[in-house]
Amino acid sequence: MSFQNTPDFARQLDAQDPLRAFRDRFHLPLAPDGREAVYCCGNSLGLQPRAARAAVEAEFQSWQEHAVEGHFREPSCWMHYHETLTEASARLVGARPVEVVVMNNLTVNLHLLLISFYRPEGRRYKVLMEGGAFPSDQYALESQVKLHGYQPDDTIVELVPRPGEHTLRTQDIEARIQALGEELALVILGGVNYYTGQAFDLAAITRAGHAVGATVGFDLAHAAGNLALQLHDWDVDFACWCTYKYLNSGPGGTSGVFVHERFAERPDLPRLAGWWGHDASVRFQMQKGFRPMPGAAGWQLSNAQIFPMAIHRAALALVDEAGGMAALRRKSEQLTGYLEFVLQQAGLPAEVLEIITPADPAQRGCQLSLLVHRQGRQLFEFLAERGIMADWREPNVIRLAPVPLYNSFEDVWRIGQGVAAWSAELAAAPANQ
Template sequence: MQFENSREFAIQLDKEDKLSGYRDKFIFPKVNGKEVIYFVGNSLGLQPRSAQKYVDEVMKDWAELAVEGHFYAEKSWWDYHERFSEKLARVVGAKPSEVTVMNTLTVNLHLLMVSFYRPEAKRYKIICEEKAFPSDQYMISSQVRFHGYDPKDAIVEIKKRDGENNFRIEDILEKIKEVGDECALVLIGGVNYYTGQVFDMETITKAGHEVGAFVGWDLAHAAGNVELKLSEWNVDFAAWCSYKYMNSGPGNASGCFINEKYHNKKDIPRFEGWWGHNKERRFLMEPEFQPEPNADAWQISNAPILAMAPYLASLQMFDEVGMPALIEKRNRIVAYLEFILHEIDKEVESTFEIITPENQEERATQLSVFLHGEGRELFNYLMEEGVITDWREPNVIRLAPVPFYCSFEDMYQFGQILKKGILNKQKVSN
């Protein structure tokens, strides 16, 4: 399609958009009395209007049933987390038995590493990407130290080539092969949080298995954003937060994937608690742990029902729409945003360097833009004008036009605000 940088063209794209009606199902903050242009669904998704209803249901049940809500609420609490399994399985490409919801993301990665980072005398190294999200860096380093190893020796970082913004798949595969039988675990973010690069998870997983390592994925920026086939790719484990593209609310519950080949095992290393115990015998208070026959065996404590309610509300919409439709719009709206950026770049004689890969197979919702010659002053201007975006040092803004609630007209209007901000600065400078 030949794009045009005009409001009329953007409005026409919105009319053709099969998902346009979902925009009204979300609540937008306002700046100066107008709904914002929201580009930070990669940090915190907007609130679904239905979330309040789901939370109110729990509050009502708590008020009217108290402890009996565990069994007699319409959505009983004792098996509340089970309502996620089938819907989440469709989002991440798994079997319902392989997914569960519990805790928060880094907590779950720590718990999963109990099962999947089991260093031995020779096989003790972890491969991750250079400058992973800080929480992953802290988590991996602390796990290595806990097992008595020096992070400088046990952690192997895959690096970008000098002068390049993104990782090359051949470099990742070569590093896995080089570490070889010293590699205990490959643990990478499925989508790089800084550049928005999507990794070839299938190929990397296969390479890790070929050297005898476990392979896990932090899917914080991938779940609800990219096509995932965790079962088909034979991934060992994965975890993701729910508050970014999945719109569950700040700091909310995490999802987990544990490959079915690790189910029904009593001897697998695992930190255990009563919510992972055989559901039918959970309230018999038996002294010996009997694991659930699925990913729920990794559950530890009672499900946080109030926190999970908004997640269930959002997940209902994912199930209605389906990932293929979301990805179709994602590709189109990101391509239009990319076009707008290049057009404004020409008009203001500035230089925007999009450091996210051009190849559609290597990117998803996010475009990371290096603002050469601009600075935080421009970011502040955008925020004041109701463009909610994200600043990352040294000079990058991350733009994530989430397909559920961002419009093509948003992309056009953003371009006009960006253009005005740069021209105003140039006028003052002159």
């Protein structure tokens, strides 16, 4: 499509957008001038679905009326509440129902999975991860490596871009995997790098890891609800994700887990056991001897977090109602492409503003990271004053994430206008000094 940098063109795209009505299903914050803000922080915290409050209130009502019997009585049936999330979660990440479960929080789930799937032995002990991964992943891997008696500096191999580049090339990742070969125990990357917005080729990375005998897993915090995933078909071993970013399930929301079906009947796998992961048919016999549930459910520790899961269920329903990830991805590619266009039209030279997220839509989700070489913080604050809510990352990156469920093309046009206004002020500044 040939884009135009005009408000009429943006509104025309909005009028043609089959997902335009979903914006009204969310609460949008207000800008200083009283208009709806341009909210582009869905990669940090998604907006509140209007259905969220009623979903939680329904569980408060069940608690009020039924107390402990709410575990067994309609409409709540808390005993099986987590199971109501399974089908939608499986669709979300391209999995079979037995391969997914919703539980805990992201880093807790990452640790639980690493206990099972990072099993160093002999020469095969090294871990490959992206350099500059989100700190939670770095800390989790450091501690897991130490649990096995290794030193992180000797064990964790970090992938870094080529000199002068900001993102990783798939062939370089594959080559590093091949070079490590029999020393490599685990490949663990983010599905999308939080800082650059680069989306990795998970299928290719999984194939390369398996070819040398390594286990392959992913932290999908920035990929779930953002990319069209096919974890089962890609043969990924394990993955986990949060639900409070692109899945709009509330701050500190619950987390999802994927464990490939080939591990469904593997009670021998080491794991940290909990009562809720025990065979449900005999769970209430309260006997010794852990016997895991088949599939991902066997990694559960405790019973469902009802209130966070109530929000998540309401949010997942919106994804399905919108047509699933295929529909969201179609709009996302167009919306992010339009953002790239208006930023390029804003008049800032490359030595001032550089988009470090890949230009190839296949290598990015709905985030562009702007590396601002001069007065980046001033630009961030300039946009905020004009009702454009972006995300600042030290030392000089502004992240913008137009989310297809609630962002509009007019939102994106307003961002371009904000950056263009700052560009004009920057150009005029020397003459005024």
